[in-house]
Amino acid sequence: MTRLISILVGLGFTFVVLLAFVIGAWTFATEEVTPTAEHEFHVAPRHASYQFDGALGTWDYQQLQRGYQVYKEVCSACHSLKLVGFRNLAELGYTEAEVKAEAASWQVPGVDPVTGEASTRPGTATDYFPSPYPNDVAAAAANNNAVPPDLSLMTKARHHGTEYVRSLLTGYRNPNTFSVDGVRLKEEFPDFETPPALHFNPYFANLNIAMAPPLTANGQVTYADGTDPTIEQMATDVSAFLTWTAEPTLVRRKQTGWPVLGFLLFATVLAWYAKKQVWAPVKPKKRKGDNPA
Amino acid sequence: MASTTGAAPDDAMTTVGNPGDGDAGTHPVRRRDFINIAAVSAAGVGGLAVLYPLVSQMAPSKDVLAESTTELDLSAIQPGQAIKAVFRKQPVFVRNLTPQEIATANEVAVDSLRDPETLTERTKEGHGNWLITMGVCTHLGCVPLGAGEGENKGEFGGYFCPCHGSHYDTAGRIRKGPAPANLVVPEYEFTSDTTVVIG
């Protein structure tokens, strides 16, 4: 009886799902799927190498400091970095005095000590990076309805985040001449238009991004360490900096991992020999030797 | 789970030994024991190592440790007045002593005190009228009265802790009641005549 009911139920589900399959297959066969430009011309981030890559990676503090400079002088005009405190800059190799001076160079929201009204004051080491806009409504209003996202976790919030940020920053193209593998976008999708307020960027999921190209000219920032500030260099540096902001413990994590794995390997090998030794008395000899066929 | 203690293989021989197995006993006993002991010890070391992060996660986190300084503007505090500020999530009392209060504090014979300290030792040179102490009773941590206007200042005109009746004098020293020590003077520094940075 149980089996009879079960077979009926099983056949029921199978029938319904196969019906869906047939209808789906019929639709798939008869209706043409219109390819979309986002699907065909969205490209994966370009590969790039960083010192923090790989299991033995370490931070390049010079690079992180350069990246911080790019964030401060370029990105911070629109993008917040809410999860990072000025005190965290000490991890980039700044001295305590430098951190304090850096913090004081930013205006953070405060309260007037006499009247209690909202005001601003120079930042201290314990403050977090201030947001360029008081709230999302103001941010949207100032940016044609697109809220610039917080950058603290950006490189973790995208697939291949570091390379994505770098590619995106250097990826603005002319949609009229853009092609992938020799196929021109405009030939495949003659109707494709980038709306006037948006900017064409094939690394962005729907190809049109609200952010205007932020890095526009070589030498947009002047690096203290004398590195040549090409657009490529600035994009690489700021993507490295944002990798650090997304996971300040990244290098420490890998460096903790090695001794842990090493110890576990040692313990597991010991456990293997202990196991072998415990089982030795009851393990049968090789079957063939015992019992020649 | 990974405990492989004991010399159980020998017991095992007698209970489940199987006839086709002759050479199990030829292993040197010491080497066998060594492997078992080493494996169990490794498991023990690993278990202990795991305790370290589990314990240390309860210690103050980085953001708590970073909240280390409080800057105060003293210009509005008149002689005889006091304010309550916050330093590391605890109250701190800043008091502008009047000349009489200073004189009263200096009259006391230091040797007779429970926690002998002079007022000068508890203030900064050149700013002898500024008494800056933690607003935390040294008995069991209540906030003493006396900093706010109209509050009970206790028998010695300083602070009075209502929890268990500790009286502090105008130098914040314990004079009567159960508290064992004077109100703690935190680390601080005058950055100008009217601003002080605590911590």
Place this chain on the structure above:
Amino acid sequence: MSFPWAKAYEPKAPLMRFLDERLPLPRFVYNAVGAGYPVPRNLSYFWNFGILAGFCLMLQIVTGIVLAMHYSANALVAFNSVEHIMRDVNWGWMLRYAHANGASFFFVVVYIHIFRGLFYSSYKAPREMIWLLGVVIFLLMMATAFMGYVLPWGQMSFWGAKVITGLFGAIPLVGEPLQVWLLGGYAPDNAALNRFYSLHFLLPFVIAGVVILHIWALHIPGSSNPTGVEVKSESDTVPFHPYYTAKDGFGLGVFLLIYCLFVFFLPNNLGHPDNYIPANPLSTPAHIVPEWYFWPFYAILRAFTSDFLLPAKLWGVLAMFSAILCWFFLPWLDRSPVRSGHYRPLFRKFFWFGLIPCMAVLFYCGGAPAEEPFVMLSQIATAYYFLHFLVILPIVSLVERPEPLPYSITDAVLGTPENDGTVKGHMIQGENARPAV
């Protein structure tokens, strides 16, 4: 329970004797996982996964309690409190990665444990209750994992909560009020987050309780084994300690190696980047997927795309729940007298060439976007899934002619000359009645 030859506990140290007379905890441990518990001597490494699952539960409870000391279940600050753990709390990054990846590894281990049970028919008499309790544990695990994934309050958390509670909306009549009741609102917010946190904290202890019942039920008939032949004599067994403590110790080492590789070097590879974006009720991620361990069931849910008597959505929900609920009936659907798949030629073929590829397809399609060909593939796999458990298993167990079983575990291990004659007709439940030569 025990076999007559199980060793009795004899306390040696005075402290143990004192304890044994007043609170016989040492005796209990001795009989449960010590030398007093005889276990078949031929268990393969697939039998390590029960202990490993228990270890994962402990791991999740310990790391979870520690994380709860720092987490705030409030929609305004939940996301930031997780980042506070990652950035500021001492070792917080490690504890959180250990917990997040621990959930994934718990499921890896439990899936292997379940498929071990399916191949060796560990659900058959006299072990039905172990299996039923196991399915209950699995359901509780899924609920716990789902609610835990909501806690970081990222985009996937929020939309996962919305979509999964939306499933209840498919139930006729009571669906929508039920959904609103579950969430305590019209969309996931503080109320939902707080109750999920409360239940996410509670359920692991419920799981631990059911695990105790699961192990208790296991100790009545004792462990199954790769031959599926029941223990007959003392030579079929070895004491759990030191034999299986040693073997489990080694297995645990291998498990920890792989697990720590992920925690320290690939901690985000099993998760989804969108969950590092704070929850935004106004914008749905382009590609919503649950965590990987739900993919097969998510694929089944999405496979039902056409209305037939009932709305497609309701079919999907029914099928998804039935996909797990049908496991409750396995002991009564598969009536083959032989347990182990090693001796069941037809069953074995359906297992390796039917069920395993079907699960692989469901896993893959559940994580893929809802487009062709993934939908069609998951429809075929879903059809097979239900056919396998509800139709094929009952029929196979009727028509199959099992291969000769060894007389005993000892015979199987030591290689006593194999039985040659026919077996059919000579068999009682799972046993070969013919004595060995």
